Amino acid sequence: MITRLSNYFLKTLREDPADAEVASHKLLVRAGYIRRQAPGVFGWMPLGLRVKAKIEQIIREEMAAAGAHEVHFPALLPREPYEATGRWEEYGDALFRLRDRHGADYLLAPTHEEVFTLMVKDIVSSYKELPLALYQIQDKYRDEARPRAGLLRGREFTMKDAYSFDVSDEGLSASYQRQRDAYERIFSRLGVEYVIVSADAGAMGGSRSEEFLLPIEIGEDTFVRSAGGYAANVEAYRAPVPEALPIEGQPAALVFDSPNTPTIDTLVSHTNAVLPRADGREWTAADTLKCVVLAVTSLEGERELVVIGIPGDRDADMKRVEVAFPNCAVEPANEADFAAHPALVKGYIGPVLHGEAVLGTEGTSGIRFLLDPRVVDGTAWVTGANEHEKHVAYLVAGRDFTADGVVDVASVREGDPAPDGSGPVSLARGMEIGHIFELGRKYAEALGLKVLDENGKLVTVTMGSYGIGVTRIMAALAELNHDDRGLIWPRAIAPFDVHLVATGKDPVVFERAEALAAELSAGGVEVLFDDRPKVSPGVKFGDAELLGVPRVVVVGRDAAEGFAEVWDRAGGTKERVALSEVPGLFA
Amino acid sequence: MITRLSNYFLKTLREDPADAEVASHKLLVRAGYIRRQAPGVFGWMPLGLRVKAKIEQIIREEMAAAGAHEVHFPALLPREPYEATGRWEEYGDALFRLRDRHGADYLLAPTHEEVFTLMVKDIVSSYKELPLALYQIQDKYRDEARPRAGLLRGREFTMKDAYSFDVSDEGLSASYQRQRDAYERIFSRLGVEYVIVSADAGAMGGSRSEEFLLPIEIGEDTFVRSAGGYAANVEAYRAPVPEALPIEGQPAALVFDSPNTPTIDTLVSHTNAVLPRADGREWTAADTLKCVVLAVTSLEGERELVVIGIPGDRDADMKRVEVAFPNCAVEPANEADFAAHPALVKGYIGPVLHGEAVLGTEGTSGIRFLLDPRVVDGTAWVTGANEHEKHVAYLVAGRDFTADGVVDVASVREGDPAPDGSGPVSLARGMEIGHIFELGRKYAEALGLKVLDENGKLVTVTMGSYGIGVTRIMAALAELNHDDRGLIWPRAIAPFDVHLVATGKDPVVFERAEALAAELSAGGVEVLFDDRPKVSPGVKFGDAELLGVPRVVVVGRDAAEGFAEVWDRAGGTKERVALSEVPGLFA
Numbered sequence A, B: 001m002i003t004r005l006s007n008y009f010l011k012t013l014r015e016d017p018a019d020a021e022v023a024s025h026k027l028l029v030r031a032g033y034i035r036r037q038a039p040g041v042f043g044w045m046p047l048g049l050r051v052k053a054k055i056e057q058i059i060r061e062e063m064a065a066a067g068a069h070e071v072h073f074p075a076l077l078p079r080e081p082y083e084a085t086g087r088w089e090e091y092g093d094a095l096f097r098l099r100d101r102h103g104a105d106y107l108l109a110p111t112h113e114e115v116f117t118l119m120v121k122d123i124v125s126s127y128k129e130l131p132l133a134l135y136q137i138q139d140k141y142r143d144e145a146r147p148r149a150g151l152l153r154g155r156e157f158t159m160k161d162a163y164s165f166d167v168s169d170e171g172l173s174a175s176y177q178r179q180r181d182a183y184e185r186i187f188s189r190l191g192v193e194y195v196i197v198s199a200d201a202g203a204m205g206g207s208r209s210e211e212f213l214l215p216i217e218i219g220e221d222t223f224v225r226s227a228g229g230y231a232a233n234v235e236a237y238r239a240p241v242p243e244a245l246p247i248e249g250q251p252a253a254l255v256f257d258s259p260n261t262p263t264i265d266t267l268v269s270h271t272n273a274v275l276p277r278a279d280g281r282e283w284t285a286a287d288t289l290k291c292v293v294l295a296v297t298s299l300e301g302e303r304e305l306v307v308i309g310i311p312g313d314r315d316a317d318m319k320r321v322e323v324a325f326p327n328c329a330v331e332p333a334n335e336a337d338f339a340a341h342p343a344l345v346k347g348y349i350g351p352v353l354h355g356e357a358v359l360g361t362e363g364t365s366g367i368r369f370l371l372d373p374r375v376v377d378g379t380a381w382v383t384g385a386n387e388h389e390k391h392v393a394y395l396v397a398g399r400d401f402t403a404d405g406v407v408d409v410a411s412v413r414e415g416d417p418a419p420d421g422s423g424p425v426s427l428a429r430g431m432e433i434g435h436i437f438e439l440g441r442k443y444a445e446a447l448g449l450k451v452l453d454e455n456g457k458l459v460t461v462t463m464g465s466y467g468i469g470v471t472r473i474m475a476a477l478a479e480l481n482h483d484d485r486g487l488i489w490p491r492a493i494a495p496f497d498v499h500l501v502a503t504g505k506d507p508v509v510f511e512r513a514e515a516l517a518a519e520l521s522a523g524g525v526e527v528l529f530d531d532r533p534k535v536s537p538g539v540k541f542g543d544a545e546l547l548g549v550p551r552v553v554v555v556g557r558d559a560a561e562g563f564a565e566v567w568d569r570a571g572g573t574k575e576r577v578a579l580s581e582v583p584g585l586f587a
Helices: A023-030 A046-065 A079-084 A113-123 A169-190 A264-274 A318-324 A335-340 A442-447 A470-480 A507-522 A537-547 A557-561 A579-585 B023-030 B046-065 B079-084 B113-123 B169-190 B264-274 B318-324 B335-340 B442-447 B470-480 B507-522 B537-547 B557-561 B579-585
Strands: A002-004 A034-038 A041-044 A076-078 A096-099 A105-108 A132-141 A156-166 A195-198 A209-215 A221-226 A231-233 A254-257 A289-298 A303-311 A328-332 A368-371 A380-387 A390-396 A425-440 A450-452 A458-460 A462-469 A498-502 A527-530 A551-555 A563-568 A573-578 B002-004 B034-038 B041-044 B076-078 B096-099 B105-108 B132-141 B156-166 B195-198 B209-215 B221-226 B231-233 B254-257 B289-298 B303-311 B328-332 B368-371 B380-387 B390-396 B425-440 B450-452 B458-460 B462-469 B498-502 B527-530 B551-555 B563-568 B573-578
Touching (some): A002 A507, A023 A034, A023 A470, A034 B076, A034 B113, A041 A046, A041 B076, A046 A132, A046 A156, A076 A079, A076 B034, A076 B041, A079 A105, A113 A132, A113 A156, A113 A442, A113 A462, A113 B034, A132 A169, A169 A209, A169 A425, A195 A231, A254 A264, A264 A380, A289 A335, A289 A380, A425 A442, A425 A470, A442 A462, A462 A470, A498 A537, A527 A537, A537 A551, A551 A579, A557 A563, A563 A579, A573 A579, B002 B507, B041 B046, B046 B132, B046 B156, B046 B169, B079 B105, B113 B132, B113 B156, B113 B442, B113 B462, B132 B169, B156 B169, B156 B470, B169 B209, B169 B425, B169 B462, B209 B221, B254 B264, B264 B380, B289 B335, B289 B380, B318 B328, B425 B442, B425 B470, B442 B462, B462 B470, B498 B507, B507 B527, B507 B557, B507 B579, B527 B537, B551 B579, B557 B563, B563 B579, B573 B579
Parallel strands (some): A303 A368, A498 A551, B498 B527
Antiparallel strands (some): A034 A041, A156 A462, A195 A209, A209 A425, A221 A231, A254 A390, A289 A303, A289 A328, A380 A390, A450 A458, A551 A563, A563 A573, B034 B041, B076 B105, B096 B105, B156 B462, B195 B209, B209 B425, B221 B231, B221 B425, B254 B390, B289 B303, B289 B328, B380 B390, B551 B563, B563 B573
């Protein structure tokens, strides 16, 4: 196949689009792959469609190899099934909702668990028909608050979403593993580096969950990994719980004046100045207990204050907080919250006032109080004394205060221990390109998907859900594979196998280039042929570099002598090759 | 490729779905091609996807042959461009509208003229880059009032929409013809019978327009055609205008009593009884002038009454009325309308009262009055006298009354003359499967799409728009190709080339069937192999007939002797064929 640039719907741009922040967005627009239609919504040019189709084809092949059947659901779906599973509400503002002319509620589906469940309910009645795996490649919708970064975070995007259906937990594990293996094959074939990390199943309501992350600085996810093989999304990291310490023999709690200590740092300095420790060590931020006041609003709109006690050398990580309070909106308490709870003395909040519990549902404030898992019984803390300009030291957990529970939302740091004992973790940024879930029976229960088991009894089906962001992967690959002159596609998904450039005005050059294009094409090579007669070599070379076909063959002055120049964009090399040998490079 | 029914996501149904009215809907659901998700919204099962993909592939090949480039636009589009062309309002309730979290207006696109125009504006700047043709295959949305008939009239459906861009009218004509030719090739390859009829460009605002209709009784369109080659959608039919008649010598208008004449028939009988004609002929319905009162409501909500004078042997055809009053809602006047206009004496409405004009903007009522084109000057009519129980005869057009204009909305009848003189027309029902428009400059003007012409002057581009309903064609083909046992697909779009059925329990049969499947598959034949071990021959045969693969090969008892049975579903034949000769049938 020969595609001629003299007759192709393409326009390259010299300037980056004004709204583009990341390289993939800039380059995919500049090189004529996509065009913005609205915030987070893109139109696809012929070049972009070619790359997308190649990614989809690889996914289709591996889904078939994993025994999954392709189906296709509408984007426009009725409210009822999403109401039944609670997701109509849970999705909040991220769900595009609309009404039809009769006033019936619809949504543009962000994922399709509900309707796959219903279709299988409609079709499958016996365990004999399971396991079953279905998938689709489909355009999905999410009303992102700040759509940005081009295809990396769009409001309309293409996903492959697959769903598995099993009778037993072992069956689900096997189905999960089958998809996991398929994902590994897909990402390998696409040339995508990836890390599989444990993830929090979160809003999907399942149990086991892993993300496929592409390690990249601009990624929105943070993940941790140890040299010993542990890897988790930072939201799924769980701090190891230290052993409790003996309480006997610890000094009594001591309230002290602490004016002008608005920060943990100033509090530590002040404490070291006024209250030297007997053992000669200095107080550090890790000895303080920071009481973070959060306002948690449920889907029904109920606003509740929650105080979280965290060692002062860490912060509450709001992403981890969100996971800890599923289906809630969480934000720092505001002035009105403090005004409504005079027991909270801002800047001096602590568990106890004059020996009496303040925080906790049993405390005088009645406010729920949760502790970081590191705050085990017997640990002693410097913390607020619930009076203006007063803190308390030697406040011992389990002796002087207790809490309503434990919550692991403190920030994770380089060097923190992996929970599986595999050593200290390091942190990195990653971008989610795949996510697999053992959903379990949540959706099947909500929608009544049952089958007859071997004993003729009705049992609820257990499900898995498996997603790959097709358009996001394309952007991620662009992000990873470019230089300052343009894109450099991995071969598997390049829009063409070769970008053939004929330069100059010499008819012999064009004849030779035509002959080469024909020969390559006859050999099954997909040729993009820059045959534009009146375009300068400089512009042609610039376009070739920008477009990112990994191999460029330039037929120019040397053609008369039987030579071309072959560029390997990835390797950065340019080689003089006999025209007769060029087809062999693509064998 | 071998697809095994023992491991395929398919369930056939014995019963028709309750909501299905037409054969294609019933059969596509029963045979497991599609499943209803909401009114007019369907999910696609693997079988359905295969047929759809084959239709799309044929369209893609012919679009490429016609020089059109494939792109892809989002379904979710911002309001602004549709506002600029007026279509945001004009589409009325048929447009799905929604708001994003920031309150910005969006729509689910019913067609994409606006954004194609804007993309070309963004990319093309010179006449040298034209002509240009772009297309996409994409899911579209229309909020039909009564989605029915399955895929024939859905609210989410797949269309191929193409758009052409030219500098000159001649260029547009050539682009239009190129698409028209491509459509003829596409429909021929798909095995679809079609009639090309003139259509009214209507809401698209263009000039020339033709529809590709599939002649079928359940079609929603009526079209007329003459033996001499004229063909038009009934909305586009224009009655030939007769020559005016001499006014001199005609009898004077005569008012007469006409009690108990609520219908044209009773009026004609009564008139014949009380007012015999001098020439001995009888009065007929064609001698009466029926004054139809319509209420026309504009997009801005202004309601205006209009009276249309039509020969009494015809009715106002409301579909033709809609075309005559674009972007308006039209309905018969109601009691409140009559109450507000006492000049209209219901049952006795006519142009004149006591020699004075009642109807018409210059008349005493001030109501706009339009005439059928057959009511030329000199024609004499029996019509209402604007007094209770009184009619008037010998009322001569051009002598006794005039009107504000002409409107051709009367019903069209079998035997009416073709406007091009090619003889009488016959009427038939058809289903629109393609529609091509010369849009002209409406969209380019509204959205500012201009290019530099040969003289360096900015000129507005002229456009065409060309649509094919992909999912509708699939349903139409199902509608045309079935018998009482199931579907019978044309070969070009059948989901498989052969449906291979192994019957019984004899292992030899299954071995022979396996070997045949392998041989066929190796030869490039797409095999659907019913290898289900515990399913009775009767059920397998029933499924084979229902699914509609055009050739069924049954490997059963005769296999041991080296024979199979080959069914030609379309021809209705069943033949005993040597197993060794079966592959040759698919060569």
